[in-house]
Amino acid sequence: MKTLRRLLPQPVMSLLIFGLWLILAEAPGRGQVLIALALAIGLPPATRAFWPDPPRLRAPGAGLRLLAVVLADIVVANIEVARRVAGPVARLRPAFLEVPLAIADPFVATILGSIVSLTPGTVSVEIDRGRGVLLVHALHVEDPAAAVARIKARYEAPLKEVFGC
Amino acid sequence: MPGEILVSLLLLVGGGFTLLGSVGLARLPDFFTRMHGPTKATTLGVGAIVLASLAHVGAREDGAGLRELAITLFLFITAPVTAHLLSKAALAEARRRDAAQGAGAGAPPPGE
Numbered sequence: 471m472k473t474l475r476r477l478l479p480q481p482v483m484s485l486l487i488f489g490l491w492l493i494l495a496e497a498p499g500r501g502q503v504l505i506a507l508a509l510a511i512g513l514p515p516a517t518r519a520f521w522p523d524p525p526r527l528r529a530p531g532a533g534l535r536l537l538a539v540v541l542a543d544i545v546v547a548n549i550e551v552a553r554r555v556a557g558p559v560a561r562l563r564p565a566f567l568e569v570p571l572a573i574a575d576p577f578v579a580t581i582l583g584s585i586v587s588l589t590p591g592t593v594s595v596e597i598d599r600g601r602g603v604l605l606v607h608a609l610h611v612e613d614p615a616a617a618v619a620r621i622k623a624r625y626e627a628p629l630k631e632v633f634g635c
Numbered sequence: 636m637p638g639e640i641l642v643s644l645l646l647l648v649g650g651g652f653t654l655l656g657s658v659g660l661a662r663l664p665d666f667f668t669r670m671h672g673p674t675k676a677t678t679l680g681v682g683a684i685v686l687a688s689l690a691h692v693g694a695r696e697d698g699a700g701l702r703e704l705a706i707t708l709f710l711f712i713t714a715p716v717t718a719h720l721l722s723k724a725a726l727a728e729a730r731r732r733d734a735a736q737g738a739g740a741g742a743p744p745p746g747e
Binding site for chain 2: 494547548596628
């Protein structure tokens, strides 16, 4: 068990690399399996410098729920953005929002930034780790405080639960 | 036949959203609002096109379709990073210009 830990310090990432390689390989024969194995074992240690303190998945169930929320939001908000883009542009009220971060972990904060960027109407512009603020640009905001509270309640709180930080 | 209709519908939806993303890029007034068009409408646009591909391949062969999921995964990981870096660069540029003009009117980004 201990040697397995040493061989695969990040089992989830290794599994992901192994699976993705086989999916991308045209004809997954024995050679491809060997390459996938080599990559799954070799890549995590090689990229360790990017993961000084890899976060652990504490609540996978909450993660799946968050994923469903994000996917649904992408669809709903895309339609809204599409309407705004096609409608009168002058009526847009774009704004910068400052979201105070309750997440210290840089990796989890990056996930939050990515979710904000993927859900339409908002792009994360900058993560200011010194002040602990995520700077977000929104295409159209009626109530900045409500928009910030929505990001915190809808995405940040579940993320904190998922990674237990 | 119903499969083909589904695939066509998904392709139309995907194409429509991708088109709207480009329309946004052309119509919106400044850099930061323009970012929203391509990064946004494309998530759903590409999503629908990938779903169409899934339905198309899934109806013909068996077992295929996982590759489409991989494409979606890679896209959803990389798209926010490019958008983030582009807007970060634009923000730095706007701040530099503001500093040069002595905090003149123009870009309103807070947090300096």
